[in-house]
Amino acid sequence: MLRAKSLKHIYTNGFSLSFKDWEIEQGDSWLLSGDSGSGKTTLLHILTGILKPTEGELIIKDTPVLKLSSRELDKFRGQNIGIIFQRPHLIKSLNIKENLQLAQSFAGLPVDNKRIDAVLDSLNILSKKNNYTDEMSQGQLQRVSIARAVINKPALLFADEPTSSLDDKNATAVIDLLKEQSSINGSTLIVATHDKRVKDVFTKIYNII
């Protein structure tokens, strides 16, 4: 379902990163591992269409992602890829429900309030759907980020260092939640982290050397 071949990125200052080839099958759960500064975020940004690599090929669900126009790419990403960033990317002037409605519209999909309620319920924050982001705790905000990422049932669910700032108990809880949500939504999970505590939970590891 995802094939990355000969990916290479050269930053404007000349710093260059090359990535070994990667094939991801549907239903896999992958750990993207590597030391700090090895290129995990760079690779994650390439695979999610946020960063265009200097060279290489990226096929997701038979679509040559790097050949899409920016408008096509936005739509493709909205429908097929969910991303949980290190910090929540939510719009402060919208409440939680409206943030999720926006994620549906942005992907070119109709607003589906039943779906929004079901996702918020599965994450135990349904009662907070009319709250604004500054009326939520950090843990609740992280669950809203997960809700936003899975709202369109993405084929691929990516998370960038979701546990780095958490204690052992909460780190385990977040990984369990990501696994549960990827299973409910039929998404393939890829978690980038250098957090050694979560390594055992994944069936496959892509190591950046």
Ligand SMILES: Nc1ncnc2c1ncn2[C@@H]1O[C@H](COP(=O)(O)OP(=O)(O)OP(=O)(O)O)[C@@H](O)[C@H]1O
């Ligand atoms: N805009 C940029 N211009 C030049 N070099 C960059 C840029 N962004 C990142 N880099 C370099 O690319 C390398 C990989 O960075 P990246 O953020 O992908 O690493 P990472 O593995 O995610 O690190 P961490 O675990 O510390 O978050 C680093 O050496 C970094 O200095």
